[in-house]
Amino acid sequence: MKLSFYKYQGTGNDFVLIDNRQHIFSKNDTKLVRQLCDRKFGIGADGLILLENDDAHDFKMVYYNSDGNESTMCGNGGRCIVAFANFLGIINRETTFVAIDGTHYATIEGDVVNLQMQEVTEIETHADYVFLDTGSPHHVTFSENISQIDIKTEGAAIRYGAPYFEEGANVNFVKKLSDAEFRVRTYERGVEDETLSCGTGVTAVALAMHHLKETASTHVVLQVEGGMLEVSFERVGTSYKNIFLKGKATQVFKGEILC
Numbered sequence: 091m092k093l094s095f096y097k098y099q100g101t102g103n104d105f106v107l108i109d110n111r112q113h114i115f116s117k118n119d120t121k122l123v124r125q126l127c128d129r130k131f132g133i134g135a136d137g138l139i140l141l142e143n144d145d146a147h148d149f150k151m152v153y154y155n156s157d158g159n160e161s162t163m164c165g166n167g168g169r170c171i172v173a174f175a176n177f178l179g180i181i182n183r184e185t186t187f188v189a190i191d192g193t194h195y196a197t198i199e200g201d202v203v204n205l206q207m208q209e210v211t212e213i214e215t216h217a218d219y220v221f222l223d224t225g226s227p228h229h230v231t232f233s234e235n236i237s238q239i240d241i242k243t244e245g246a247a248i249r250y251g252a253p254y255f256e257e258g259a260n261v262n263f264v265k266k267l268s269d270a271e272f273r274v275r276t277y278e279r280g281v282e283d284e285t286l287s288c289g290t291g292v293t294a295v296a297l298a299m300h301h302l303k304e305t306a307s308t309h310v311v312l313q314v315e316g317g318m319l320e321v322s323f324e325r326v327g328t329s330y331k332n333i334f335l336k337g338k339a340t341q342v343f344k345g346e347i348l349c
């Protein structure tokens with residue numbers, strides 16, 4: 091079978107996107123998703139995203155990690171599917187779509203997508219890390235030697251260790267650059283390696299830094315391996331609302347693959 095796909099990337103987090111409005115893709119085929127994401131035997135990507143019709147929203151997003159399993163929300167993937175929907179002519183400059191963690195409002199201007207993330211009402215503060223869920227689960231910890239860390243080894247140890255074990259969490263290492271700017275490197279669950287950026291991850295870092303009073307700003311810049319992302323938010327009581335993840339999302343190529 092010939093499968094048409096588009097390749098997108100959002101600050102280096104890269105995805106295979108498929109227009110699945112006609113339900114052409116076999117959604118439970120873990121082996122196929124893994125094969126398509128394989129960087130040697132397939133297209134190569136951190137994840138695969140299906141765009142589908144939805145009765146009550148402009149479209150529906152279904153997200154799979156490169157291990158082939160459907161997973162929780164992908165912030166950079168959310169930015170890429172908004173750019174894809176705009177490219178397909180499904181939306182113009184703004185949209186409301188539905189994903190596994192609920193509905194998301196977003197705007198697009200040129201190649202910059204501003205994506206609203208789910209509200210965050212709980213942040214667990216521990217001695218040397220913070221845990222919160224921004225649509226996906228995130229462990230956030232400081233690292234002074236962030237350039238030298240062996241992310242794959244150190245990230246995997248945390249991701250598979252207590253209290254996460256098999257279900258796991260994404261692991262973000264942070265270094266403060268200035269009052270409202272931080273550098274982030276992320277080990278992603280389901281990719282089981284470092285990715286060049288993680289959208290729900292930088293969102294978690296921005297909120298964690300504000301929660302820990304490392305910044306007083308409600309607009310934070312995150313420098314990631316694949317570029318720069320911005321996160322803005324409002325603190326309402328002990329919750330975070332009106333959270334937006336902003337950055338570039340671009341189409342790299344269109345292709346067909348035999349599978």
Ligand SMILES: N[C@H](CCC[C@H](N)C(=O)O)C(=O)O
Pocket residue numbers: 103136155161162163164165166167226227260278279280281287288289290291
């Ligand atoms: N690997 C994540 C999902 C993708 C998150 C990341 N790509 C993003 O941009 O938020 C997980 O299984 O929790």
